[in-house]
Amino acid sequence: xxxxxxxxxxxxxxxxxxxxxxxxxxxIGYGLTKDAAIEQAKRDxxxxxxxxxxxxxxxxxxxxxxxxxxxxxQGFVKKFEIVNEKKDPDxxxxxTISAEVTQMLDQVMQDEAxxxxxxxxxxxxxxxxxxxxxxxIDNTPTDFAETKLLSMFYExxxxxxxxxxVQALKGKxxxxxxxxxxxxxxxxxAGMLGAEVIVIGTxxxxxxxxxxxxxxxxxxxxGKIVRVDTGEILAVVPxxxxxxxxxxxxxxxxxxxxxxxxxMGEDIIRQxxxxxxxxxxxxxxxxxVLKNADFGSYMMFQSFLSAQTxxxxxxxxxxxxxxxxxxxxxxxxxxxxxLAMGLSQTTPDxxxxxxxxxxxxxxxxxxxx
Numbered sequence: 001x002x003x004x005x006x007x008x009x010x011x012x013x014x015x016x017x018x019x020x021x022x023x024x025x026x027x028i029g030y031g032l033t034k035d036a037a038i039e040q041a042k043r044d045x046x047x048x049x050x051x052x053x054x055x056x057x058x059x060x061x062x063x064x065x066x067x068x069x070x071x072x073x074q075g076f077v078k079k080f081e082i083v084n085e086k087k088d089p090d091x092x093x094x095x096t097i098s099a100e101v102t103q104m105l106d107q108v109m110q111d112e113a114x115x116x117x118x119x120x121x122x123x124x125x126x127x128x129x130x131x132x133x134x135x136x137i138d139n140t141p142t143d144f145a146e147t148k149l150l151s152m153f154y155e156x157x158x159x160x161x162x163x164x165x166v167q168a169l170k171g172k173x174x175x176x177x178x179x180x181x182x183x184x185x186x187x188x189x190a191g192m193l194g195a196e197v198i199v200i201g202t203x204x205x206x207x208x209x210x211x212x213x214x215x216x217x218x219x220x221x222x223g224k225i226v227r228v229d230t231g232e233i234l235a236v237v238p239x240x241x242x243x244x245x246x247x248x249x250x251x252x253x254x255x256x257x258x259x260x261x262x263x264m265g266e267d268i269i270r271q272x273x274x275x276x277x278x279x280x281x282x283x284x285x286x287x288x289v290l291k292n293a294d295f296g297s298y299m300m301f302q303s304f305l306s307a308q309t310x311x312x313x314x315x316x317x318x319x320x321x322x323x324x325x326x327x328x329x330x331x332x333x334x335x336x337x338x339l340a341m342g343l344s345q346t347t348p349d350x351x352x353x354x355x356x357x358x359x360x361x362x363x364x365x366x367x368x369x
Contacts, residue, residue: 023102027080029095034085036312036338037095038048039121042077043333046100046243047084076102076277077121078114105208108284109270118155122276123335125196125360127153128161129225130186132179133203137215137253144254145203145221148261149268156269161195169193183226190228196360198233199268201258205253214245217252219260225268229360230287235271240264243306283331284337284361291366293326305330310342336361 026118027045031037063125081359087093109115119125129149136143146163154160169175169189177185201223208216219242225235233286242260246252279285284312290301298321305316305328314331332339341362357364 005126007125023049024098024100026083027097027099029093029097031093031311031334031338032091032093032341033338034087034093036334036341037085037093038082038097038340039334040312041095042080042121043100045080045097046101046166049099049101067157076114076273078102078111079117080185088267092274109266109273112157113271118273118276119157119159122279123196124159125227125359126161126194126196127197128166128193128197129163129199130166130175130178130189131201131221132204133257135253136196136203136206136325137217137249142205142257144205144335145219145264147260149199149265150192152262153269161189161193165193178264183231186226187228187231196228197225198228199223201237201264203257207249207253208243211245213339214247215249215252215294217244217246217249217254217256218242219253219257221264223255223264225272227361229362231284232243232287234275235268237264237267237271239269283333284338286330286332286337286361286363288328288330288343288363288365290326290328291338291356291364292324292369293321293367294324297351297367298326300348301326302328304351306346308337308347308349310341312338332360334365 025045025048027041027043027048029037029040029042031040031043040363044311070080070230078100080097082095083098084096086095087091104170129146131143131146131149133142133145139254150160150163166189169192172189174188178198180199181202183200186198186200190196191369201221203221206218210220221237221240221242223237224233227234240260242256242258242262242263244252244255244259246255288305290298293301298318302316302318305313308314312333314333316331317329319327319329330339336358340358342366343353345365347353352368353365355363355365
């Protein structure tokens with residue numbers, strides 16, 4: 001009777017409950033560089049850890065449950081250590097790691113070391129903030145929301161660009177357009193400051209009226225987070241609302257916008273962790289720009305990428321060919337640096353090219369005549 005009761009309990013446990021604990025798992029990775037092998041080992045550890053946990057707990061459940069987990073391969077590497085490393089005569093690396101993995105986002109949010117591990121795997125992207133703030137209580141220019149967000153991200157260990165450097169660009173046409181929400185203009189501002197990620201949005205502070213001598217401060221924020229080199233939107237916060245009373249109208253407004261900014265910051269960080277951990281466990285999108293291309297070389301390079309001659313390429317898509325400039329999107333298991341190195345060491349028959357530059361997840365190459 002006890003066995004039967006236990007089976008019923010396990011059958012009805014939600015997937016989240018099965019994944020609520022951190023797992024220690026081994027991962028093995030291979031690559032042209034040590035970093036590439038480590039990244040592959042992390043993905044292997046996530047798959048091994050989550051897969052081993054599910055299979056050990058779902059003997060009495062449907063097979064589709066395990067299949068669903070494997071297909072997603074989503075998880076977080078909280079920490080890891082290298083237990084073995086080899087480098088063969090050809091320069092290829094084999095890395096074995098022992099990693100602590102989890103699928104619980106809250107564990108990473110609350111674990112500074114786990115967050116730093118994730119940021120390191122993403123090459124520690126630098127972040128800038130551009131928010132247009134409207135204060136209808138004081139009717140004066142304020143920057144409380146931006147200051148709060150910057151402080152939050154700095155305390156979490158993100159690499160934040162000094163706000164004074166951002167403000168030094170104030171008055172430039174791109175700066176004003178960026179404040180209006182123009183993503184292309186925001187990308188230019190970020191590029192000038194060497195940032196890979198930009199947060200753009202608006203903040204509005206207002207009064208909700210007076211009650212018993214107290215002013216109800218109200219604040220509404222919204223924002224989107226953009227990867228500068230690719231234009232990819234990493235996170236969106238449609239609205240974060242704050243409401244705080246105080247005897248001083250100005251203080252009520254400040255407290256309300258700080259509350260809204262804290263909500264927005266937590267939401268952004270949560271979305272970034274989810275996005276980047278998924279990429280770490282699966283693949284990143286890398287954009288390749290190929291110059292001096294005609295239609296023949298455009299198609300030949302596409303075939304070369306699709307053949308997955310370079311280790312780590314999952315899929316490759318040709319995007320456009322305009323005035324001799326071809327663009328491709330590649331789903332790659334690893335970092336853009338590893339893909340660039342793989343491309344530079346591989347020459348397809350009938351097509352000579354060289355890698356000429358790289359910024360973030362964007363690689364530039366050109367056809368050599």
